[in-house]
Amino acid sequence: MPEYSNFKFEIQNRDSESKARYGVLKTPHGDLETPNFIFCATKGAMKSVTTEHLRAAGADIILSNTYHMFVQPGPDLVAKHGGLHKFLNWDKPMLTDSGGFQIFSLGHGGVASEIKGNRQLTSQKMLKKIDEDGAIFRSYVDGTMHRLTPELSIDIQRKLGADIILVLDECTPFHSDRRYTERSMQRSHRWEKRSLEEFIRGDNGAQCLYGIVQGGIYPDLRKESASFVASEDFFGQAIGGSLGGGKEQMFDVVSFTTPYLHPDRPIHLLGIGGIRDIWNGVEQWIDTFDCVHPTRLARHGGALVHPAMGEGKEHINIKNARFKEDLGPIEAGCDCYCCQNFTRAYVHYLFQAKELIGGTLLTIHNIRFMCRLAKTIREAIRNGEFQAVKKTWM
């Protein structure tokens, strides 16, 4: 099994009334306190902000997408730079996904149009074939054909050099039936074993590997998949695939999955990033989250705020006319660059005038907001006040 000698996950505090836990994940690029949020530098760059902005806003960890980096600029150019950390100038922990989510989203439709970055090519044309070996897909950049296998995904991710890397899985969508979901899950398990074998072959101590739980919305399949992932030599465990049709079902799926995971290993919930979702996820053992939501929302004028300030909502829309002459900050009490230096009226005006720096300012705020939220959660756990603090946010 891999030694993971440069990695360690220490659970230091536990909430007495739930499964919430405070931990420290040691990586070659520093210690990551958990619970925490992972920001998406999908194509090897954050949208609207520099990595310096990210650092200044307090971000602890970011991710890039293997699928995008594979297609353009290619992993070899990144390797020539010494890996993603050097390429995009980030010296804290990083994660890369396996590429599975994007490829199968493209094939299955669904969230594809949000992900692929090129809406002119229809999703049906992108995924050509899935078989036991892997998947054949068309590049969204130039239409050329590519094959991705579990082994190649690990090879690409090794060149990208993120601290945390993921196995290749097939990401089944919400509308898959039980029969397809089960067969796909079993193939994913075989791919995960191949991923692990390939990881061990090239292991240089710089990376750790997470398995991914599939099984859709079916409790017995989630149990089987979680047990599989927990039994293999993965450093960490990610929950992927369809989490159902709404927030309630999502937490049902999470709650009947995590009991079967390895209790001493970190757990990542893929693609979830709402404020209440994070509070609920932490209560269900989740240590890390990632989602484009905070940064995408910002580019469309949405500023995250404490739900008490947002009249129950988790954000305000700065484009709303009521902010036209509002000389207050985006969120009172926030210590971010945007809130410290600009008014709601100014940011409102920037969106009206189509000045893109408005999106930059809100992105900075939303990053800072997520960092403060994660810190609030960690401190609440450490101080034995998780339930009390959670209540003020729900």
Place this chain on the structure above:
Amino acid sequence: MPEYSNFKFEIQNRDSESKARYGVLKTPHGDLETPNFIFCATKGAMKSVTTEHLRAAGADIILSNTYHMFVQPGPDLVAKHGGLHKFLNWDKPMLTDSGGFQIFSLGHGGVASEIKGNRQLTSQKMLKKIDEDGAIFRSYVDGTMHRLTPELSIDIQRKLGADIILVLDECTPFHSDRRYTERSMQRSHRWEKRSLEEFIRGDNGAQCLYGIVQGGIYPDLRKESASFVASEDFFGQAIGGSLGGGKEQMFDVVSFTTPYLHPDRPIHLLGIGGIRDIWNGVEQWIDTFDCVHPTRLARHGGALVHPAMGEGKEHINIKNARFKEDLGPIEAGCDCYCCQNFTRAYVHYLFQAKELIGGTLLTIHNIRFMCRLAKTIREAIRNGEFQAVKKTWM
């Protein structure tokens, strides 16, 4: 006459072989060393970068456009913030133009499509009427009609609160004939007197007023206009209007204009920002320049470099395929955030992938480049090496 008691322009060094001079322009927001370059925050925001980026890159002074701020968000909202400095978070010197250039560009065509920010409305429809009183134009934002007079321009600029403000003039285009240019110039002179009277009426010591020289490409008209501006109680002098059809004619126009200007007052050359243009301008007595060129160029992939590095050109195009695997910085020796942290290959990739942060990184470089260029020029003058250093740049 205005006291301009919070302003002072001290010429401290002169080049022995040309008219180049080193000066310090004292303003309520600090001292501005000249020669210097003014960056364009046209609509009250820089494109692609925050004012923090500008500060970090070493920018000393920025401008906003009265025309744009008048139409949206309106000067009263800016005044409610305490002026442009507070609105956009900039505590160093600022300049606003009078709005004339934009309004008349819209009417006369020419550079309008570059300026108005809305290419769907044709330039012909924008300027409805010019008469002795002022101009009536259509808002590019919502099509509503507005009247701008010399008095109103000063009033708006007082609300905007920049340190340096400009008189309203009619900006005659290159294709104007002599007769039109002369009549327009004389009306501009009458408007400049009205601007000065309005300025004096509301003078609170926080601003200084520059006159503008018109007269197109005609030596006798430029002489007449420069003499007029020099004879009035302006703090500074700007050279506006058509500077001819090419770089050579531009310096002819400048060289037969500046001898008639007031030798102790600062001289600004409107809308010029090429590297060699600045060296030539400084030699013709110009103290400050402004142009969207460095920042617009960056957004299109152009990175300013020393002409010796650009094989005679003043920039490289990072989108060029030859930079695809170039692990060097944008410009060797540059101390900007982009050059210190990212490779040409990375920035090339960002433009290929349509990641807008590529434009941000090049904008930071180009701002830093212009600041370093201005500093090089100032030091060359102070060290008595202007001609020698200029040669290495031509």
